[in-house]
Amino acid sequence: MGQNLVQAGSGQASARLCRLLSNPSSRFLVLQGLVTIILSYELLFGAESVVSRVMSNSLVVGLWLGILVIAMLPQALLGAAWFSAGLVAADTLLVTTVIYLSGNARSDLYIAYFVLMLVAASVRRLSHLLGLSLLLSAGYAVVLYEGVLQTGVMATGQLLGIPVLLVMAVFYGVALENTAVAQEEKTSLQKDVEQLKKTEEELEVAKTHLEARIKSLKEDLAKANVSLREGHVVRKGLERQLHEAQKMEAVGRVTARIAVEFGALFAVIGKQTGVMLSGLQPNDPVRSSADELFRVGERAATLTAQLIALECESRHVGHIWSVQAVLADLHSMIVSLLPDPIELVVKVDEQVAYAEVDREGLETVLLQLVVNARDAMPNGGRLTIEIKTIEELQKLARPMSVNAAHSQILIQISDTGTGMSLDTQAHMFEPLFSTKETNIGLGLTAVFGIVKQNHGLLDVESRPGQGTVVRVMFPAASAQEVREEMTPxxxxxxxxxxxxxxxxxxxxxxxxxxxxxxxxxxxxxxxxxxxxxxxxxxxxxxxxxxxxxxxxxxxxxxxxxxxxxxxxxxxxxxxxxxxxxxxxxxxxxxxxxxxxxxxxxxxxxxxxxxxxxxx
CATH class of the missing domain: 3.40.50.2300 (Response regulator)
Known part of the structure; x- marks a missing residue:
């Protein structure tokens, strides 16, 4: 048990010594203290000193002041690699000077001194250095002992040579170890810095990729959001168009049936008025009434015939026409329809837009929409006619249909007129509906029927006081299908x-x-x-x-x-x-x-x- 206590005590002492020497300040103070003690002893008790006692005392005081200076230095300075090297150089100079001033400057002492320095410089580990230093010191002691046996005299400086050389060897070893450790730490630190830089670069690349990915995700989300909104708008538009189409189809069927019945009635009226007029004298007072009845019946017969024609499927063969060319042929006619206060703006794509459509129907649609826009601007304004090819209907600000052909010819006529209320828009395609006091006719009903017969799409966007935009779309045709129509x-x-x-x-x-x-x-x-x-x-x-x-x-x-x-x-x-x-x-x-x-x-x-x- 006692042996265990001794081992434990020695282990604790060794641990304390290691902790003491691991601190740069403590390590330098201990080693410098040993050097100062030994050198002070050399200066104070050297028998053959070459300087005065006052000078020796001053050097001793300077050595102890050096310890105080080291104790006051900051840890950052003591831990620097150059500090230990500088302190070793200073102590080497001090030891050499003291040996010389104390009268111990013998060749054998200097040889041993430099051998120990070489050993300290060549040995990497401090434990090996201590072992070699002790071995050399033992050899020096043996040589010194033999010299004493031969001469019978031993000077004080000779005894001090052993601890001086031992301490200096240890000091050199510590300095070299500190330098090596500092170099290793520097190398390790450089590697760590390089690794950190590499990691930083990798993080920067990862950050860039992550930002790009986030940006891409944001764009995808934005596109998805836009698509969702467009889909909602398209769905609402389709629901509205379906409702309008169903309503107009029902109105058209009822109107056609009524028109057929009324047409037969008006034919009877026309025939009977003819019989009446043939039996009346020119000056008969009843003749004017019969004439008026004939005129009214004729107008009614004309309207019923028009209604029946709009409801029936078109039997006319459509040709491939350049919509720009048709508009160019109508340009002078359109200009003649517009008064001076109305500005006409025509925007046509450079790419020729071909559509398979009945030309007479297309001309009727264009002129009817121009006249409607003109009448909506009694005080003047701007009438804009645009013709362009739309590859995807979803690109329109107001999508019209998703079941249409991939490529469409868009004819857009917009005005800056009075616009229409929602109530007016709900009835605008109904037969004989009009907001005008005069010129009551089919109007947009005729436009709707012609567009329907030519497999087109029709959309009207209007707000009171903000004008009206009418979009007419026909399926696009290939220019290779164009056939020049020759007039007989x-x-x-x-x-x-x-x-x-x-x-x-x-x-x-x-x-x-x-x-x-x-x-x-x-x-x-x-x-x-x-x-x-x-x-x-x-x-x-x-x-x-x-x-x-x-x-x-x-x-x-x-x-x-x-x-x-x-x-x-x-x-x-x-x-x-x-x-x-x-x-x-x-x-x-x-x-x-x-x-x-x-x-x-x-x-x-x-x-x-x-x-x-x-x-």
Missing amino acids: KAMLAKGDETILLVEESEIERKLARSILQRHRYRVLEAASSVEALMLTQHYKGIVHLAVSPLVMREIGGRELARRLLSQHPTMKTLFVSGYDDETIQHHRINQRFVLQHPYRQSGLVEKVREMLDAA
């Missing part, structure tokens, strides 16, 4: 043939004038029978044919023809009427001179040519 030479005007065109409907009059002029006819245009009479009075040329409605507000078609014949005896007359051929015959009118309304522009040209060529 037999349908062209022969020479300088002039036609008087009388039509109260502005749009129908403009379209008829356009088709006749394209066939090289000279056209005199009049909106009423009175205007037609005034126009022909000032016209110096020959009027070859007059095209007028059979029934008009001021002067009827037959009366107008009678008055015109007094000015142009060779003139022929073509009447336009909503009555069928059987009803016309009851009024003693040759059906060869009647064009049934509604008619196609090509039918008008054929009938005009037929009338002009007739004997």
Whole structure:
């Protein structure tokens, strides 16, 4: 047990010594204290000192002051690698000086001293250094002992040489170990710094990748959010369009059935008025009432025929047309429809937009929408017509359908007019609905029917006081499918043939004038029978044919023809009427001179040519 206590005590002492020497301040104070004690002893008790006692005492005081200075230095300075090397250099100089001043400067002492320095410089570990130092000191002691035996005299400095050399060797070993440890720590620190830099770079790269990933996720989320919102908008739009389509389909079916029934009734009215008029004298007071009944019936028959035509599927073969070219042909006509306070802006894509559509229907849609926009801007404004190809309908600010073809031709007509309320928009496609006091007609109902017959889409966006935007879309066609439509030479005007065109409907009059002029006819245009009479009075040329409605507000078609014949005896007359051929015959009118309304522009040209060529 006692042995265990001794071992435990020695272990604790060794641990304390290790802790003491592990602290730079304590280690340097202990070693420097040993050096100072031994060197002070050399200076104070050297028998052959070469300096005075006062000088020796001063050197001793300086050595002890050096210990105080070391005790006051900060830990950061004591832990620096250069400090231990500098202290060793200073102590080496002090030891050499003291050995010389104390009178112990013998060659054997210096040889042993430098051997110990070489040993300390060559040995890496402190334990090995202590072992070698002790071994060399023992050898030095043996040599010293033999010298004493031979001479019988031993100086004090010779005895001090052993501890001095031992302490200095240890000091050198500590300094070298500190330097090696500091170098290792520096190398390790550099490696740690490099590793930290590498880790930092990796973290920076990871941060960049993470930021890019986060940005990508944000973009994906934003796109998903936009897609979700667009899907919601598309769904709402589809629901609205489905509701409108179902409503219009129901209204169309009911209207068509009613129109068929009323058409038959109006035909009976027309026939009976014809019978009545044939039995009345020109001065009979009942004749004016019968004429008025005939006029009203004719107008009603025309409207019912138009309604039936809109509800029926189109039997006309569509051709591939350049929408820009059609608009260019109508440009001068559109300009003539607009008053000066209205600015016309046309925006057309450089890429030609082709669509398979009935040209007459397309022209009617364009002119009807232009007239509606004009009427919505009584005080002037801006009318914008845009034509472009849309590859994806979802790119529109207001998607119209997701079941449409991939590529669509968009015709957008917008104005800065009065706009429409929600209540007005709910009825805008209904037959005969109008917000105007005059010019009551089919309007947007006709546009809706034409777009539907040509497999297109129609959308209206409007707010009161903010104008209206109408979007019409037709499926796009390939330019390779375009076929040049040649006008038959037999349908062209022969020479300088002039036609008087009388039509109260502005749009129908403009379209008829356009088709006749394209066939090289000279056209005199009049909106009423009175205007037609005034126009022909000032016209110096020959009027070859007059095209007028059979029934008009001021002067009827037959009366107008009678008055015109007094000015142009060779003139022929073509009447336009909503009555069928059987009803016309009851009024003693040759059906060869009647064009049934509604008619196609090509039918008008054929009938005009037929009338002009007739004997």
